[in-house]
Amino acid sequence: MLVFAASDKGGTGRSVTSANLAYQRALTGDHVAYVDFDFGSPTAAAVFDVPSAMRGTEEQGLHSYLEGEVTEPAGIDIWRQTEHPVLRARQNQSGRLVLYPGDVGGGEFATGEDALERCIDLFLRLHGEFDLVVVDLSAGRSYAVDLVLAATAHPRMRNVPYRWLVFHRWTHQHVIAAAGLVHKENGIVRSGVDRGHDEETLQGNIRFVRAAVPDPESPLWSQVSHAQEAWMQACNKALRRLAADQRIGDSVVLGTVPLEPILQWREQLITEDDVLSTQIANKETLEALEEIARRLTDDSHWGRP
Amino acid sequence: MRPEDTAPRAVLDCGEVRTCLLPAGQALDSRAAAQLLRLRADERVLVSERPNVYGRSPDVLTGVDCPLPSSNGARVRAVGTVAARAALTEGRVLQTSAHFRVTATGPDHRRPWGHYLVRPAVVEPFGRLPRDAVAEGLLGGGRHGDLDVGLIAAGLQTRLLRHPLLDQRPPLRSRPTRLRWVAVPARDGDGPSLERFTLAEDELRTVRLRVPEGTASADVAALCDDLALHDWLLTTLVRILDGIRLGPGLPGPRRRPAAADDLPVVVGALRPAVDHLLHLWMPRARVPGHLAPLWDVLEDEPGFTRQWLALVQRVRDQLTLHAIPSARREVEPTP
Secondary structure: OEEEEEEOOOOOOHHHHHHHHHHHHHHOOOOEEEEEEOOOOOHHHHHHOOHHHHOOOOOOOHHHHHOOOOOOOOOEEHHHHOOOHHHHOOOOOOOOEEEEOOOOOOOOOOOOHHHHHHHHHHHHHHHHHOOEEEEEEOOOOOHHHHHHHHHHHOHHHOOOOEEEEEEEEOOHHHHHHHHHHHHOOOOHHHHHHHOOOOHHHHHHOEEEEEEEEOOOOOHHHOOOOHHHHHHHHHHHHHHHHHHHHOOOOHHHEEEEEEOOHHHHHOOOOOOHHHHHOOOOOOHHHHHHHHHHHHHOOOHHHHOOO | OOOOOOOOOEEEEEEEEEEEEOOOOOOOOHHHHHHHOOOOOOOOOEEEOOOOOEEEOOOEEEEEEEEEOOOOOOOEEEEEEEEEEEEEEOOOEEEEEEEEEEEOEEOOOOOOHHHHHOOOOEEEEOEEOOHHHHHHHHHHOOOOOOOOHHHHHHHHHHHHHOOOOOOOOOOOOOOOEEEEEEEEEOOOOOOOEEEEEEEOOOOEEEEEEEEOOOOOHHHHHHHHHHHHHHHHHHHHHHHHHHOOOOOOOOOOOOOOOOOOOOHHHHHHHHHHHHHHOHHHOOOOOOOOHHHOHHHHHHHHOOOHHHHHHHHHHHHHHHHHHHHOOHHHOOOOOOO
C-alpha cells in the first residue's frame, strides 16, 4: 500500500510523524519504504540518523531518477546504515526499512510525461517489494502532489491501493489551511478529479492526523491557573467545531499525536528506549504513533466494513 | 590496419541478468507470454514447453561506443553492439539479460556501423584489450559514462514491466536481483570452471567463469540466466521463511497481535510460495550440455539444490501442521 503524507504548511510535524509511522510498521515486521518527495529537505536524514549514508546519494536520489539520469534511485537501509544506537540494534523479526532520499540540493522535480512514467515505475516496483510505502510530500500544493495524483490515477496503478494522510497542527489557522489543501478549489480532491480520480473514492482515501496537540488534561499543564484551563477547554471546543465545519472533523481523523516536548526540540524517531529507559519521551506519544501506524491498514478506520 | 576477414580472438564475455517476479496476479499462459516477449515484429518468440514452460524474446541490439570499465583506471574505448533479450519461466519469473563479447584487439578508429551490425553482441576495443583489468572493472561496476551492460538489461526490464498485459498484482512481496558475470578463456585443455560466485550487495551477485575457447557467447549467457533464476528463487524463498514467525510461543511485545483465527498468518505467507514458486526449480533446464558441469560446483558448495529442498520441506511441513484441525494439535501454533 502507498501512503502519501501531505500538509498545507511547514512545521506540522509531517515528516517526523510519517517517519515514525514507517518505523513503527517496520517494527511489527512489515517491509517499509520511506520515499522522500519533500525536495531538498534534510529532515529524513536527520530523523533516521543517516547523515554519512546520505553522502554518495547526491546524484542518485529521486530527482536524478525522475529526470532519467539514473535507472534506480539510491536506497538507504536504515537498520544497517543509521548512526542511532537503538536503531542499529535492529529488533529481531522487524521488517526492512529503506529510505529513498531526494538529491541533495535538488529543488522541485522535473515535470512531464517521462517523469510521470518513471514515478509510476518506481511506485510499482516498491509496491512489489514492500508492504508499505510512505511517500513524504513537500508542504502545500506542490508539484509533487500533482505528480502523485496523476500517478495514482494512471491505469497501470489501478490495482495499487493508496491512502492520504494530511497532517496539521491544532490551531485555527492550521485547521483552515489543512481543510483548504484538501477541499478548496485547487485542493487535492479537485486536482485529483481533474486527473481522472473518482471524487468519492479519493475523498474516502484521505484522513487527517492532528499533530502536536496540547492535551488540557496532560500533566504538562497541571500548573496552569483555572482561568487558563477554562480558556484552553473553550479553545479546544471551538477548534473541534471549526474542524467539523471545515469537513475535517473527528470522523475523518485517523489519530492525534500529543504535543511532545522532545519533538519540539529535535526531529527524531521515538523509540521504546526513549520512553522506558531514558524516559525523555512520553508514553502517550509512543502509544499514539503505534495506534496510527496500526490504523493505516485497518479498514474500519477508512470507512470500510 | 587489420584485414577485415580475420576475426580477432574473443577474450572476454560479459553480461548482466535482472531477475524479478512478474507483477501479475496469475502466471501468464504461453500465448500471453509470447505477446509480452514480442520485442520485434520481424522475429518470433521462442516458446518451449519441455522440460518447463519457457519463453524467450528475440535479441535486440544496442549500439555502443564508450569506454570499458577497468579496475586500473585505463580507459579503453570500445565500439560494437550489445545483445539483450527477455525470458519468462513458467509465466512467472521475468529475466532480462544483456551480454557482449570483447575481442582481443581492434583498430584504433571507429569502422562503419555496417561492420558492427553483422557481428551482433561483439564489441571491439581501440587497440589492445587489457583483459584482466577490464574483467575486474566490469564485475566491480564502472564509472558514470562507462559501458554499463546492466543499464541495457534494466532498460529492457522497465519496458516490459510497463506492458498492459500485467495487472500489477504480484502475489507475494519479493525483491529483484542482478547477476553480473564475466567469462575469460580457460587455460589450454581445461574444461569450463566457475572461479567465483559472490553475493556482493543485497541484490547483486557476481560470477567469474572460465570457458574453453570456441564456447558460444550465447551459451554462456544461457548458463548465467539459469544461475540467476535459481539464485533468485532460493533468495526469495529464504526471505519468505525468514520473515514469518513459526511454531508456538508468545507473540513478540511489539508484534501486531494475530487475528483470532491464526490460520491465515503462516498459511497466508507460505501459500504464495506453493502457488507460484515451488514448481520452478529445475537447474540446468536451459544450459547447454558442455557447460552443465559448472552447476555441479554450486551443488557441492554451497549446495543450491540441497538448500532448496530443505526449504521446500519446511514449507510443506508447516502447511501440513496447519492442516491438522486445531482441536487435535497439542499446542496451538500461534504465529
